[in-house]
Amino acid sequence: MWEVILIAKIGAKMMYHVFLKMPSKSVTFMVLMKVAFSLLTVPLIALLLGSLFSFTGRKMIFDWSFLSLAESFPGLVIVLTVAFLWLLGFSFEQSGLVKFSAAALKEREERVRSVLARILRILPRLLGLASFKAGIFLLCILPALRILPVLQRAFSRGLPVGMYPSVVTGPFGWMAAIMSLMIMIRLLVSWIFAIHYAVLDRKTFAGALRASTSLVNGNRKKVLLSMLAFWAPSLLLIIGNSFVFRITRDVVIRSSYDPTSMNILKLSIFASAETMTTTAVSIGISIFYSILTTRLFFALKEGEALHSQTLLRKDAVADRPVVIRRPWLLPLLIILVIQGVFFGYLGRFLVVSEIELPLVTAHRGSSFKAPENSLSAVRIAIEDGADIIEIDVQMTRDGVLVLNHDRSLSKVASVGERVHTLTYADIAEFDIGSRFSNEFAGERVPTLAEVIQYMTGIPPSVKLNIELKDYGYSPEISRATIELVKEMGFESRVVITSTSIERLTTVRELAPDIPIGLVVGYLTSLVWSVDVDFYSVSTTILNDRFIQRARSMGRDVHVWTVNNTDTMSRYSSMGVASIITDRPDVLSKLLLRQAEMSIFQLRVLSILMT
CATH class of the missing domain: 3.20.20.190 (Phosphatidylinositol (PI) phosphodiesterase)
Structure with a gap:
């Protein structure tokens, strides 16, 4: 337990330095990636889903019924495609952040343009990693996902979980779910350094997976403790952010009875704040994760601990605000906000029609x-x-x-x-x-x-x-x-x-x-x-x-x-x-x-x- 607390303290100190002096190029890179991927993948997913939905008649929603998608071949294609695109985007982001983190740890300079060029050169490896992981993780997670509606149903009515058992939710289903979760966690830990090997050591995707597994096997306890120290506060931050905006949303809606200009402006500002804050939290967690894993990668691989004070270069330029060092970053952020707010919220606030409660x-x-x-x-x-x-x-x-x-x-x-x-x-x-x-x-x-x-x-x-x-x-x-x-x-x-x-x-x-x-x-x-x-x-x-x-x-x-x-x-x-x-x-x-x-x-x- 004391090891977890010690790592958590070190992680908190690193988090403090990261958010005070976040590398401007890392932020620039992340914003570029999010804008590019939203522009490229969202239309692609919409086109694919539109064609498949016209055949299957299905629509993705935030409810347990989305699990039925994976029970048909078209639905399985949808789930695999979305998982692949998400993992590909994650691999792209982490590949660039790993390069920046490695440069910062070794006190070298990396340019955004050179990092992007590097990612494009190793694109086949990233595609291989994303597609392979998407298939494996989907197979691992499906048995567990089939159990979640049963848990939610049981806890909601306060009765034992075993009500109305079936092949899926009976003893076989529970064993399959537990086994699949254990396998997925094992693979996630074993492959944690796959991107590092692909980016820094130029290994193929299969070689990167093997090398990462080999490195973790000899240091499993240290890796697990480091990940626990990272994900525990990160999940609390994500949950806290969601909870705060959920409560605030109710207050804002309750205080906006009529469609006046002031109420529309207030709701638009709230939507903008939610989008920007959530994006900032995700970017911050991604950057910190890459720095932590890269530091751990070098420490395990080279057998030496890199001091946290070398995480960021301390020069006069680093003390200047990110937006001043990258003046074109502000327009990109504005574009990102417009994408998530104007077309999704503001235009629809003006739609007022008679609504009868069901x-x-x-x-x-x-x-x-x-x-x-x-x-x-x-x-x-x-x-x-x-x-x-x-x-x-x-x-x-x-x-x-x-x-x-x-x-x-x-x-x-x-x-x-x-x-x-x-x-x-x-x-x-x-x-x-x-x-x-x-x-x-x-x-x-x-x-x-x-x-x-x-x-x-x-x-x-x-x-x-x-x-x-x-x-x-x-x-x-x-x-x-x-x-x-x-x-x-x-x-x-x-x-x-x-x-x-x-x-x-x-x-x-x-x-x-x-x-x-x-x-x-x-x-x-x-x-x-x-x-x-x-x-x-x-x-x-x-x-x-x-x-x-x-x-x-x-x-x-x-x-x-x-x-x-x-x-x-x-x-x-x-x-x-x-x-x-x-x-x-x-x-x-x-x-x-x-x-x-x-x-x-x-x-x-x-x-x-x-």
Whole structure:
């Protein structure tokens, strides 16, 4: 422990000197790299994603649903490409910073032009490093990423992590995630000096990886302690920066009720400050990281410690401000700010349109608090303030409509048989509550009739969203559902959704007055030609353009499944008719707060949360 504290103290002292006398050429180089890469890679990524999204109908968002991208070949190409471009940019930046750091440590002078020329000469090595690392790290991180939504779900409802295990989230999934994380951490540490060998010793990318691994193997403890001493305060700085701007954003939005010139100016200044501060933090951390690793590289390779006072040359010029030594650096910074602020924020602040807050749809009931598609989940969802209860309905072998999402009951009751192969008498014996929590032990699979009967005793303002989930095995499910709804006099309180156009067409013919919605998980030309009243759209494809087109056709948009509060805020400000969530209590409280906000504040919230 004392070694970590000692290294941390040395690191803090070095950090102090670095930020007081940050090498002007390093800052110039970093700004140039960020501007160049934003100009070159952003259009490239947009072009690639646009072409792939037009085929897959997917859209990257800040939610756990982005993990589904890697489950298809086009999505895997997207993830690999973005990872490759990010690692390539990181390799470019670190290559230049390593050159500057090595020169500073040896008290030599490096020019930006010569460093750029050097990077271009070793471009094949950097491409090799970036592509190889992108592939390896992606394979390592995917099993761990599949576990994260389960952790978030479990911690949010305060229940044990092992609820509803599957192949991915069961014992095999946890072992795979732990093993993949251990392998990735091992590789990250082993390859920490790969760029140094590629840049300073002119090794090929394979030779650089081997040399770095060899160097680290004999000094693993020292490398780990140095990285711990660096990343602990760095992560605290990043988290602190994000937290401060998150709190400030709420204060700024709350104090800007109307779209006055002063409020627009204030919000623009806030967006500029956030962009500039975040960029400055990232540049500072990158420079310090390169200096620390380069110093460690020479110390381990040459067997001698380089003193921290040689990190920066102490001459008269170094005491002058960076902008004075590089007068053209200021215009570059202004360009960087304009890129991140003017086109992303300022122009959109002036867009004011009527925004209605969405309805709260409980996904399979309140499925964070009770077993999904159970009577308990329906009851708790109503207590949580849901406007609509969404349930999944299937038909048993003997024609009874029951609630269940998957083809089989393995998720909720450890029963592998498919619903359409079982009779209702068989299904009625299964316990779907014990696997969720002992509190719900003995909970049974409800029938649609039981759910409707329960809802007849609650206020008629709460409606039922019946999703027909027969997976093509029960052609009569549409007719059976409509007959039951009519028999129980519940037509005015239901909407019916499905991924099957055939099932929805049958519902339209049998009950033209019942609203129907197409569940959209990917885009095709058929989406817009179907006769429906609304769309129930995955977060992976929903954007402003989809909402605008749907509205132009007189159709509402519901979005699924949104459990993150930031994402809830963003979609509620986009004008969707309903947000489908596993956490109706959280969404209800959020919408109550937003009900006090003006249209302008909602629009600003949507922009800043994008």
